[in-house]
Each structure stands twice: as structure tokens, then as C-alpha cells.
Amino acid sequence: MNSRAEVTGSRMDTAKLAAAVVLLLAGLSAFYFFSDYSTLVRVIGLLVVSAGAGAIALQTSQGRRLWQFAGDARAEVRKVVWPTRQETMQTTLVVIVMVLILGLILWFFDSILMAIVRFLVGHGG
Template sequence: MNARAEASGGRLDTIKLAVAGALLAGGIFAFYFFADYSTLLRVIGLLVIGGGAAVIALRTAQGRRLWQFIGDSRTEVRKVVWPTRQETIQTTLVVMAMVLVLGIILWLFDSVLMALVRFLVGRGG
């Protein structure tokens, strides 16, 4: 009995997702079909249709899992200890200095190799 109810819920979820997808596809089609109308009205209409499709999709098992994942992600982001402004500036300056130093080292290495190749080929200086 439980398997039958679960299969029925799965079919209903599939139908809901198909309706949400069709609604969204219809909204996108209408957005381009009514190109003569105001862009603002078309965008508002597309947002309303997209919101309706999202509500329908969130009523499925996959949608509930997605919403739970989003909630869990927000909880984890709140736990992160973000760097202070001073730490961010210091880290950025260190990275920029290292990039500059590494760029100079690579330029010198390239110059030495180019001089060596010119010497071996017999062109130049």
C-alpha cells in the first residue's frame, strides 16, 4: 500500500514539474511573442509566471529538498567567520605584491632565455 502511494506521489510530482516547465516555457514564449509591448510589462509578466512556476515546482519532493538545502546553506553561511576589513586589505596587498614579484622574476627568466636563444642561433648582440 505504501509503495502505491509513493508511486502516486512520484507521478504527481512529475506532473507538477512538467506543468511548471510548460508554464515557464510559455512565459518565455509570450515574452518574445509580445515584443511590441512595453519591456517593463513583459518582464513583470515573465516574473509573475516564473514565480508561479517556482511555487508549483517547490510543492514537489525535489522542490522541498531544494528548499531544505537552501535553508541549510544559509545556516552554514551564518556560521562562517568572515575576515575584517583590515585583514582583507592586508591579504589583498600581500597577493598583489607576490604577483608583482613573480611577474618580475618571470620577466627576468624570459629575458635570460631569450638572450641565450639569440646567442645560440647567432642573431643579435
């Protein structure tokens, strides 16, 4: 009995997703078909159609899982301890200083290797 209910739910989910895709494609087609109208009106219409398609898609089991995932992700982001402005500035300064030091070291080694190559090739006269 449960397997039949799951199959029916799955078929309904597929139908809902197909309806959402068809609605979205119709909205896109209308956006370009009515190119004589104001862009603002067409964009608002496209946003309304997209919201409707999204609402239909969220009624499926995949849509509910996606909404639950988004809610869980939002809750996790709220738990993050973000660095203060001072910590961010100090870390940025350390990164800049290390990049400059590493750049100078690489420039020094490059200069030495270039001098060696010029000496070996005979252009370093």
C-alpha cells in the first residue's frame, strides 16, 4: 500500500516539476515575444512567472528537501564566529607582508639564476 502511495507522489512530483518548467519556458517566451513593451514590465512579469514556477517546484518532495537544506545552511551560517575588523586587518597585513617577502626572495633567486645562465651562455660580459 505504501509503495503505491510513493509511486503516486512521485508521479505528482514529476508532473509538478514539468508544470514548473513549462511555466518558466512560457514566461521566457513571453518575455521575448512582447519585446515592444517596456523592459521593466517584461522583467516584472518574468519575475512573477519565475516565482510561480518556484512555488510549484517547492511543492514537490525535492523542493521541500531543497528548502530544508537552505534553512539548515542558514542556521549553520548563523553559528559561525566571524572575525572582528581588527583580526581581519591584521590577517590581511600578515598576508601582504608574506607575499612581499616571498616576492623578494623569488626575485633574488631569479636574479642569481639569470646571472648564472648569462655567464654560461657567454652574454654576461
